[in-house]
Amino acid sequence: MPTPHLPPQRQVPLGRSHEAQVIDRLLHRARAGQGETLVVRGEAGIGKTTLLDYARTAPGVRTLRVSGAEFESELAFAALHQLCAPMLSVLRRLPDPQRGALEAAFGLSTGTPDRFHLGLAVLNLLSEAAARQPLLCLVDDAQWLDRASARVLAFVARRIQDDRITVVFAVREPAGGDELAGLPELRLGGLTDADARGLLDSRLRAPLDRQVRERIVAEAGGNPLALLELPQTADLAGGFALPATEPAPGGVEASYRTRLEALPAPTRLLMLTAAAEPIGEPSLLHRAARLLGVDPEAATPAEDAGLLTVSPWVRFRHPLVRSAVYRTALPEDRRAVHRALAEVTDDDQPDRRAWHRSMAAAGPDEDVAASLERSAGRARARGGIAATAAFLERAAALTPDPDRRATRALAAARAKRDTGAADAALDLVAMAETDLRADDTPRRAEAAALRARVSFDRRRDDEAVTKLLRAAEVTAHSDPAAARELVLDAFAAAVFVRRFAHGARLLDAADAARALPPLDGPARPLDLLLDGLATQVSEGCAPAAPLLRRAIDAYRRTGNGDEYGLGEVWMACNAAMDLWDDAAWRTLADRQIALARRRGALADLPVLLSFRALAHIHAGEFSHAAALVDETHTIAVDAGAPPVVYVDVSLAAWRGDETATAAFADVATRASHERGEGRLANVTEYARAVLYNGLGQYETAVQASRPACDLDEPGFNSWVPVEFVEAAVRAGRRDLAVPVLERLSERTAASGTHWATGVELRSRALLTDGPAADELYREAIVQLGRSEGTVHLARARLLHGEWLRRAERLTDARAQLRAAHEELAAIGAGAFAARAARELEASGERVPARGTGTPHPLTPQEFQIARLVATGATSREVATQLFLSPRTIDAHLRNVFKKLGITSRRQLRDLPLAVGRAD
Structure with missing residues (x-):
């Protein structure tokens, strides 16, 4: 097929042939069905908009264009509305949650749009449009997008790989709070001197003195806009107006200021009006101008100067012109313009x-101020948290009454915290505290709680525990229920801090919980959980177990989970792990994941998926765990959350991958010290102990697990003693194993589950001789067989087989070792499987060679999709769950069918769920 000729008007920008080729290749791949995203970064005036203009002239594609505006950056979904408005006619085709989110965001209905359902809605709108014709979405001045739009557009940009869509962002450098981090980038540098001279010469009407010409080229530093704008304010006869020390972008804005000063006063006032209202509607501008006594014809000098166009839309030559107009205006002129625009x-x-x-x-x-407060309410209902915060912050500043100002400042602080603006939130808390009366205990307590939670958001370190406990103490008298929530947050923080705490922080939290006044009315699940944790820390596992079980059962009975937050769920899952209650652990994680998917609560999913992935490892479902790990990292990027590496290092260790475990462990160890997060260090030590026990490097396993084993705290520390006892006994350090076994026995006895009983019996058997050891191993295998812990059952068989071989009961040993080897190899626990194989060969049995897995293993995402489709879910249903487009699901399914040698969904349902990645 011959390559189509480019239309005559499609000219490559001077000096940008490489960049133009990058754009053309993206569009070529989009026509072939491969969607891609590109973020074009560079300083102001470097040519980003020009490159987008070039992309817009591409033949055979439909183009949608949106520009961020500095003065709209606080108005939620302003940019998204620009992008989607041409496609709203197909709104009715979207699933109800997505359609509802989009309608709420655009003010077509009431309610709070979930940003991830909204992202799916936009993705599906674009996917529908691209099905008819390749689609090019251009987003200029992305640094000024309102945050709500930026998050949605970034979400969409990461999910277009199987649609005929190209998304190109242009963003100024430097750009703070960048939602586009991690997307493919193209950085624009300055033009070469030769290209700079060519561009300058192309715009000059008369020859220029060589010395002046070279001075302009040098001062512009390759910035195309500077090359075009600076000569208009320079003394072209022999001097240069701007000092050589000023950077080009600043010089460009200074050039605009100089040109503005030469315009008539009415023209400058009209331009200020346009700068203050970026909606760009000419009739609105003209109505405001008339109120100010300015004739609309005053725009003519600005249009003649190439600084402004008024028809069909009001547009400035460059965003720097808008900035220069607004910043150089007198305060009284700005107020007059805004007053007219309000009218x-x-x-x-x-x-x-x-x-x-x-x-x-x-x-x-x-x-x-009251009208701003009402606007904040409407913004909150639309899901515009940044706009809510901006309205409330301005409302607080304009409130004359100190008492009401404090109320609004606290509300603004809460909203700022929700947007991640910690410094602004603390400034607003300080404003509120200045206005609060000394005896206003409830609101002073609220201020203290906000300060504490901001501290916890920033660093889950020892200082956060202190602040949360102090805030709880201040809050207790005015709001006991809120105080208990703060103490539970303090417990969570203390669990994170662990060994990096300055003192017994868990005991401090327990003491604080016991000092709280009793609540009126029935206990909430949170109250039961808090009482159980306090008892566990201060009195031990046995007295705490019934209380914790009541709390876990209460959470399991809850219908929809709306009554509690993520922190509670996290601590409830933690308690289930402490109680060795694998069924409750799995049920709570499954329920919350399903709820988070239905709501589109993507920000909550990384932690929930991690808990579920760990349960998959426990059950020997490594492929399932790997799929969730992959999804966790993808979602963490979308949600702007830090990566969750707990499962990565654990899964690598159970697989026996020494290289990967070491790499993940190094990353986790550095992160734990940098963040003061002892929990992450504990997880790393647990994973290393698992790895080295599998490899048979028992002394190394002892040293790896000893620090965590010395800490008797909630969470992973419940599991570490199991690894330590095995390592210590095998390393000939029985003296070290005995006290650890006794501590383990206290915990498992308090639990009483099959999992707890099985691992205790298995550990005790290691320290027992003769027929009694045989009986303990056999009973451990029975108990673990009744649990979901497939990996622990296989390891109990391995330990029993090793004991039987050493007792020279070779026939019995082979039976256990054979079963252990088959189970461990099937699971993908490579190091333990190899250990079982060595024992089998030592018993005189040849180990059959195993295949290396499926010849075409599925990727984690393909595996996840295959597993969901195998349950009977449609492509649209799977897309909603995994936050992808239906076309992406179908594209992955085609790969799945090809790799597995099948042709239909029905055949997929007949395959075992374990099919997938070669472990």
């Missing part, structure tokens, strides 16, 4: 009107 803004835009009124206010004004 002419339509009734269906109450939030814009409220914002303009607030910017027009010269001092405190309760009426304006």
Whole structure:
């Protein structure tokens, strides 16, 4: 097929042939069905918009374009509305949750749009459009996108690989709070001197003195906009207006300021009006101008100067022009312009009107503050947390009454914290505290709680525990229920800190829980959990077990989970792990994952998926765990959360992958010290103990697990003693194993589950001789066979087989070792399987060679999709669960069918769920 000729108007920007080729290749792949994203980064004026203009001229593609605006960056979903407006006619085709999210975001209905259902809605709208014609989405000035739109667009950009969609962002460097981090990038540098001279010469009407020409080229530093703008304010006869020390972008803005000063005053006022209202509607601009006594014809000098166009939309030559206009205006002129814009803004835009009124206010004004508070409520209902925070912050600043100002400042602080703006939140708390009366205990307690939670958000370290406990103490008298929630947060923080704590922080949290006043009414699951944790820390496992079990059962009985938050679920799952209750652990994780998927609560999923992945490892379902690990990392990027590496290092250890375990452990160890997160160090030591026990390097396993084994705390420390006892006995260090076994026995006896009983019997057998050891091993195998712990059952068989071989009962030994080897090899526990194989060969039995797995193993995502489709779920249902488009699901299914040699979904349902990656 011949390559189509480019239309005559499609000219490659000077000096950007490589960048143009990158764009063309993206569009070529999109036409072939492979979607991609590109983030074009560079300083102001470097040519990002010009490159987007070039992309827009590509033949055979439909183009959607949106630009961020500095003065709209606090208005939620402003940019998204620009992008999606042309496609809203197909809204009815979307699933109800997605359609509802989109309608709520755009004000077409009430309610709070979940941002991940909203992301799916936008993804599916674009996918529908791309099915008819390849789609090019251009997002200019992405650094000024409102945060809600930026998150959704970044979410979409990571999920278009199987659609005919190309997304190109242009973003200024440096850009703080970058939602686009991790996406493929193209960085624009300055033009070469030769290209710079060519661009300059192409725009000059008369020859230029060589010395002046070279000075301009040198000062511009290869910045195309500087090359075009600086000569208009320079003395072209022989001097240069701007100092050589000023960087090009700043020089460009200074150039614009100089040109603005030469315009008539009415023109500057009209341009200021346009700069203050980036909606770009000419009729709105003209109505405001008339109120200011400015004739619309005043725009003509600005248009003649190439700084502004008014038809069909109001557009500045460059965002720097808008900035220069607004920043150089007198404060009284800015207030007058905003006052006029408030007057002419339509009734269906109450939030814009409220914002303009607030910017027009010269001092405190309760009426304006109240209107901003109402706008904050509407923004919150739309899911615009950043806009909510901005409205409330401005409302607080304009509130004349100190008491009401404190209330609004605290509300703004909560909203700022939700957006991740910790410093701004603390500043607002300080504002509130200044206005609060000394005897206003409830709100002073609320301020203290906000400070503590911001500290916990920033670093889950020892200081966070201290602040949370102090906040709970202050809150206890005014709001006992809220105080108990703060103490549970303190428990969670203390569990994270562990060995890096300055003192017995878990005991401090337990003491704080016991000091709280009793609650009126029935106990919540949270209260039961808190009482159980306090008892466990202060009195031990046996007295705490019944309380913790009541709490876990209460959470399991809860219908929809709306009554409690992620912190509670995390601690409840932790308690189930402490009680060796694998069924409760799995049930709680499954229920919460399902709920999070239905809600689209993607930010909660990494922690929940990690708990579930660990349960899969326990059950010997390594492929399932690997699929969830892969999903966890993808979601963590979308949610802006730190990567969760707990499962990575654990899975690598159970697989016997020494290289991967070492790599993950090194990363985790550094992170644990940097963040003061002792829990991560404990997990790493547990994983290393598992690895070295599998490899038969028992002394190394003793040293790896000893630090964590010395800590008698909730969580992974319950499991470490099992590894330590095995390692110590095999290393000939029975004296070390005995006291650890006794501590393990206290925990398992309090639990009483099959899992707990089985691992205790297995551990005790290691320290027992003669027929009694045989009986203990046999009973351990029976108990573990009744649990979900497939890996622990296989390891008990391995230990029993090793004991039988040493007792020279070779026939019995071979039976146990054969079963252990088959189970461990099938699971993918490579080091333990190899250990079993060595024992089998030592018993005189030849170990048959095993295959290396399926010839075409599935990727984690393919495996996840195959498993869900095998349950009978449709592509649309799977797409909703995994936050992908249905077309992406279908594309992955085609790969799954090809790799597995099948042709239909029905055949997929007949395959075992364990099919997937070669472990």
